[in-house]
Amino acid sequence: MSSYEDLSREQLIQLLKKRDRTKKLGLVWERDEIEADNAIDANFVAATIIPELSDRPAPWRNMVIEGDNFDALRWLRMTLAGKVKCIYIDPPYNTGNKDWVYNDHYVEKEDRYRHSMWLDFLYQRLRIARDLLSSDGLILVSISDEQRAKLEMLMDEVFPGMRIGTFVWRTKDSSNDADRNLSSVHEHVLAYGNSDFSFLGFELDDAKYRHDDGDGRGKYSLDPITKAHDYTERENTYYPILDPQSGWWYPCNPDSVWRFATKEKVKEGQKLRSQTIEDLISDRRIHFSASDYVIYDTIDDLLSAIDNRVGPVDGNGRQLLRRGLPDLEFWVGKKIGLGRPSKKAYWNEKGATIKPVSSFVLGTKEAKVENFHELVSEKQGKATGIVTELFGKRVFQNPKPVSLLKSLISASVPNDGLILDFFAGSGTTAHAVMELNAEDGGTRRFILVSSTEATSDEPDKNLCQDITAERIRRLNKSEDPKFAELAAEFAYLRCEGIEFEDLDHDLRPAQVWTALEVLHDLPLTHYCAGPWQEHTTDELTLIFADRVNSDLIEHLKEIARERVNAFVYAWAPGQITQQIGQALDVRSVREELIGRFRQ
Known part of the structure; x- marks a missing residue:
């Protein structure tokens, strides 16, 4: 295509007229005027397990990831694309009251591009999150009434054709606009799902079917x-x-x-x-x-x-x-x-005995959620009290109620589903998963992503380590009867960026092993330095060959003879295939990880 300098005046006029005729309907923001994130594939992201910050012995089924969620999402897309059943996030509401950090600084209320920065900040993350959802997956996003319209239009653009609806829940009982006599103390949860998604619904209660004529037709x-x-x-x-x-x-x-x-x-x-x-x-x-x-x-x-x-x-x-x-x-x-x-x-x-999920979340004093016949939630003040009780002081502003997350997750995720929260904050999503698993014996797993939120004013702040992960640790060891049955081991991971040209030198074997375990849906284990690392389950065997030697070759030949379902990764896979042929699925570490990262 020729540059604008090569066009005549008449051609430029025609081009502008065409552009005016083809303006799209949708949300527009000043993207070129703001400081944007780097491109999705500007560099490679690796994740390292920090054993001393992890909780309970390995293997770990759950993860808490410290880092910018843009980087964490890129790593998760490489390892978990198409595998997440439910994403729940409670992103910053862009109030201008230092409620979010962007590129190491708080976005001030007076910033002329504040709303565009917020939209672009979310756009970059949501478009990666979209790739993580399974074909029957769902994303739920909490938002205030003031920002709902902008966010919904943004999500329509990121998730075209996927809108399901909106849940409304009451946060408290007071008025926040006394001058207009309005009590708009409610928030929204936007729901967008892939084509195969459907809410689980709840078994209808047959209590009202209490009449019976004794004629064989039943109640x-x-x-x-x-x-x-x-x-x-x-x-x-x-x-x-x-x-x-x-x-x-x-x-x-x-x-x-x-x-x-x-x-x-x-x-x-x-x-x-x-x-x-x-x-x-x-x-x-x-x-x-x-x-x-x-x-x-x-x-x-x-x-x-x-x-x-x-x-x-x-x-x-x-x-x-x-x-x-x-x-x-x-x-x-x-x-x-x-x-x-x-x-x-x-x-x-009755053709169906499943009750559809209501778009209204009921607020009750006790928030009884055991049967989940309705979506119910305590008020936000109750949620703050729970976190304060765990920590002995107030450490987080306005956490979401556990009962709200329990209701939403139970209505949308089977009891073995994977739930991701990449604005994890106080860790309410993990708390909700822990309570649900304790109640019904489920094996739901969670991945929480939280940044340190460190700034030049607070260089030592670490929200992820000191609040998000610490909440789960305290629940794990609590002897309070309210929390005594709750348990969830987790690996604590930290993200780092690596330039592609430096991967051969800077990507550590332990980071490769962690990525491969997540890629094959295996619980995480410690990496032990040696020629190779192995993780075997009833379904498969995963091997990472950091170095190829004769012992490894003999071991692989034995696995091949036993016809085990095995995946072998190596820096130089040709060294293995030259000796064992095509008997096993042997893959290149570099091609597999970088290929998935750049997909």
């Missing part, structure tokens, strides 16, 4: 047979119903007519979407609830009852017979049932 509930139209809007479904067993008549509510048609008013050739009321009565699917009736011998008796507000009423006490309604004379001399008919809905005829 049923009583469902209303009215709909929200008045008799002037739906005159064809405004009619009286006769109970053939008792001979009692039931008037239609003039404000909410019947849901089903009557044969008396069906026109010839008219197609119906459901059975008529006569068919339902004949099939004994209508329940008539009246235990008594009233009768009016004359029209004057009926009108007097109407004027004195006595007679048949609906469930809200509103009169069903009123002056001005058509055919009032019909009711003279009829036995009028003092009750309402309902439809029998049989439990064993």
Whole structure:
């Protein structure tokens, strides 16, 4: 394509007109004007296990990663692309009150590019996170009401066609805009999922199916047979119903007519979407609830009852017979049932017994979440109290409630799923996973990513080490009955960047081994210096050959003879294949890791 300098004035005008015609609909921010992250593949990222900061003996199924989450996400994309079932994040809300650090400094409220910096900061991370999700994976993002619209448009761009909806939860009970008499003390959780994702839902409670006629059809509930139209809007479904067993008549509510048609008013050739009321009565699917009736011998008796507000009423006490309604004379001399008919809905005829997840998170004092029939959450103040109790002092502002995360995770992740939080903060996500596993015996795993948040003003600050990971350590050793059953071993990892041209010299064998174990979905182990490292399970054998010698070759030949499902990685794989041929899957460390990193 030629440069702009080569174009004539007319060509430039046509180019500008075309650009004006093709402006995209969506979110625009001043990306060229701000300090952006480096390119995704500007350098290589390695992760090192820090044994003294890890908790409980290896092997470790869970991870806490210290570092800029942009770097951590790049490392995770290399090792876990397409394997994460659920990502939950609570990113900074961009309030301007030093709530986030960008490139080693706090973004100030007066910064003219504050909103664009925030959008670009999230954009860079979300587009990597997208690649981590499994085909049935989900990302959940907490956000304040003030920033929800911008974030949702950004996520529409990063996750096209993946929007599911929004959860709303109440954070506290006070007003935050007294001048306008508004209590907007709620936040949102945006949900975006891949094509195969569906919320698990909850088993429906069959408690309301308490009726049984003993006729072999089983238990049923009583469902209303009215709909929200008045008799002037739906005159064809405004009619009286006769109970053939008792001979009692039931008037239609003039404000909410019947849901089903009557044969008396069906026109010839008219197609119906459901059975008529006569068919339902004949099939004994209508329940008539009246235990008594009233009768009016004359029209004057009926009108007097109407004027004195006595007679048949609906469930809200509103009169069903009123002056001005058509055919009032019909009711003279009829036995009028003092009750309402309902439809029998049989439990064993339900097409599905799974209750959809509600978009509203219920706030309760106790936040009972054991059965997860609803998404429930304590208020944010309760969450702050839990963290303060664990640490003996207030160490983190506004952590999310454990009950909120438990509800969201239980509704979206099977009990063996992998959950990632790359804005881990106080570690609530890990706490929620630990409680869920303790309650149902699940094997859910977590990966938390947290930065140090060190700045020139606080060079020694380390949020990840001193709060995120420390919370899990304290839960692991707590003797408090509330936490005594909680346990989760984890490896503490630290990220570092390496220039691609320096990989052969600076990438350490221990870092390779950690990446390979995660790549093959194995719990992490210590690296022991030697010619090779091996991790064997019932499903596979993983070998990293740092150096090739005759003992390794003989060992590999034995593995080949036993037809073990094995993966062998080496700096120079040709040294192995020359001696064992194609008997095993032998791969190049450099090509495999760099290839995946740059995908």
